[in-house]
Amino acid sequence: EIVMTQSPATLSVSPGERATLSCRASQSVSSNLAWYQQKPGQAPRLLIYGASTRATGIPARFSGSGSGTEFTLTISSLQSEDFAVYYCQQYNNWPPEYTFGQGTKLEIK
Amino acid sequence: QLQLQESGPGLVKPSETLSLTCTVSGGSISSSSYYWGWIRQPPGKGLEWIGSIYYSGSTYYNPSLKSRVTISVDTSKNQFSLKLSSVTAADTAVYYCARLQRLNWFDPWGQGTLVTVSS
Numbered sequence: 001e002i003v004m005t006q007s008p009a010t011l012s013v014s015p016g017e018r019a020t021l022s023c024r025a026s027q028s029v030s031s032n033l034a035w036y037q038q039k040p041g042q043a044p045r046l047l048i049y050g051a052s053t054r055a056t057g058i059p060a061r062f063s064g065s066g067s068g069t070e071f072t073l074t075i076s077s078l079q080s081e082d083f084a085v086y087y088c089q090q091y092n093n094w095p096p097e098y099t100f101g102q103g104t105k106l107e108i109k
Numbered sequence: 110q111l112q113l114q115e116s117g118p119g120l121v122k123p124s125e126t127l128s129l130t131c132t133v134s135g136g137s138i139s140s141s142s143y144y145w146g147w148i149r150q151p152p153g154k155g156l157e158w159i160g161s162i163y164y165s166g167s168t169y170y171n172p173s174l175k176s177r178v179t180i181s182v183d184t185s186k187n188q189f190s191l192k193l194s195s196v197t198a199a200d201t202a203v204y205y206c207a208r209l210q211r212l213n214w215f216d217p218w219g220q221g222t223l224v225t226v227s228s
Contacts, residue, residue, distance in 0.1 A: 001172075034214040036156075043205055043218035044156065055216060087156055091213040096169045098146075098158040098215075 002026055002090050006101035012109040015078050021104045023071040023088035032092040035064055035073045038103075039084045047086075048073065075106075083108050111136040113206050113219035121200075121226050127193040131206030131219060138187045139164040144209035147180060147191045149202040150221070157202075161209050162189055196226045 003026040013019045023033065031051040036044035046055040048064035051071060061076040075082055088101040117129035131145070138145060146161040160170040162180045170178050174193070182189040193200060203223050207215035 032213065036215075043207075043221050044215070045218070046214060046216035049210070049214045049216075089156075089214065096161065096212050097171065100156040100158070102155045 001097065002029060002093065002099050004088055004090055004099050004101035006086075006088060006104045008104060009102070010105045010107060012107050013078055014109045015080060017078055017109075019075040019078055019082075019106055021073040021075075021086055021106070023066075023073070023101050025069045025071075025090055025092075028068045029090040029092035031067045032090055033064075033066070033071050034089045034091065035062075036087045036089065037082075037084050038087065044087060078106075080108075082106065111208065111217060113208065113217065115204060115206050115219045115222040117222060117224070119223060119225060121196055121224060122228050123197055123226055124195055127191070127196050127200060127204075127224055127226070129191045129204055129206075129222065129224070131189050131191075133187045133189075133208075138182065138189065139184050142211070144169075144212055145182070145189045146207050146209045146215060148205045148207060148215065148218075149200075150205070151199075151202045159191065159193075159204075161212070198226050200224070201226045 005024045007022045033051045035048040038044040052064045063074045085103045085105050112134045114132045121127045144161045147159040160180045162168045177194045179192040203221040205221045207218040
């Protein structure tokens with residue numbers, strides 16, 4: 001099983017500032033990584049796939065980077081609606097076996 | 110716009126079988142482009158993939174749950190279903206269904222349904 005580790009567990013950032021979230025895979029997943037945003041009481045929403053491609057309707061302030069085992073989600077200028085929990089997910093296995101990171105909670109500083 | 114909706118009992122007794130259905134609207138479950146999946150989230154915790162199915166009935170399961178999980182599809186009703194047997198309190202979670210793009214990422218998701226395992 002590929003283990004995904006996110007850091008930090010909680011990130012406190014002021015509105016308007018930049019947030020950088022990290023995700024590490026226990027072995028290479030190439031660029032087979034997605035990011036999701038989850039707000040309280042809601043289902044996760046796809047933000048990024050292929051490590052760096054924004055999903056439909058996702059604002060340009062969200063960007064993803066990385067490959068192999070190290071990945072980053074950057075939110076360039078935090079808006080109030082961006083405070084949420086973010087998860088990474090790898091999809092590199094065959095047969096398919098999907099694993100998620102434990103999440104990073106982005107909170108208002 | 111594709112929508113998914115989970116349905117089923119919110120309370121299941123220990124040792125019994127959890128059964129949920131996901132109804133897909135705004136698109137066909139028989140599309141050759143997609144698989145369909147179940148993911149769960151225990152209260153206050155992270156996400157765990159349970160399994161996925163193609164409209165033909167081809168399935169993939171999480172190895173840690175494989176012995177207890179069955180996922181099936183009913184194309185005539187545009188639905189797919191989850192059965193999890195021998196449940197314990199550890200299976201208490203919000204259960205989500207989602208479309209699996211190219212066997213890769215999940216989008217969109219249903220709103221989720223909380224299933225509590227308790228006597």
